[in-house]
Amino acid sequence: MQTKREENEPLVEPNPPKIFKSVKPPQGLSEDYWLKVTRYHFWYSLAGIVLGLACMLLGVTLFLRGITGSTSWVASIFGMDSSLSDAAPGAILFVVGLFVVFVTRFNVKVRGSKR
Numbered sequence: 421m422q423t424k425r426e427e428n429e430p431l432v433e434p435n436p437p438k439i440f441k442s443v444k445p446p447q448g449l450s451e452d453y454w455l456k457v458t459r460y461h462f463w464y465s466l467a468g469i470v471l472g473l474a475c476m477l478l479g480v481t482l483f484l485r486g487i488t489g490s491t492s493w494v495a496s497i498f499g500m501d502s503s504l505s506d507a508a509p510g511a512i513l514f515v516v517g518l519f520v521v522f523v524t525r526f527n528v529k530v531r532g533s534k535r
Contacts, residue, residue, distance in 0.1 A: 482513065490506050
């Protein structure tokens with residue numbers, strides 16, 4: 421929704437959408453639907469934890485075994501920079517495992533319950 425503006429006045433929406441803060445679910449969906457959504461989200465998170473821990477354990481194993489190599493990693497995502505230079509493959513796998521666990525973590529927020 422756009423509002424009318426003067427010549428030098430910037431266009432500003434009165435209520436900007438809050439996309440990343442929360443998602444309002446549509447009304448009328450059954451409790452069984454939300455139970456299934458929560459269950460699938462749990463299994464997705466559990467698979468992420470298992471995969472992340474496997475990467476981390478493999479990384480620690482490679483690091484402790486002394487597997488060497490020269491690996492560089494430079495990433496810039498959403499304004500954040502990450503840089504690993506001349507890192508062992510085990511260290512890279514460990515960092516990837518941490519990232520997978522962080523991205524797939526399970527969280528449920530219930531707001532405005534009227535019960």
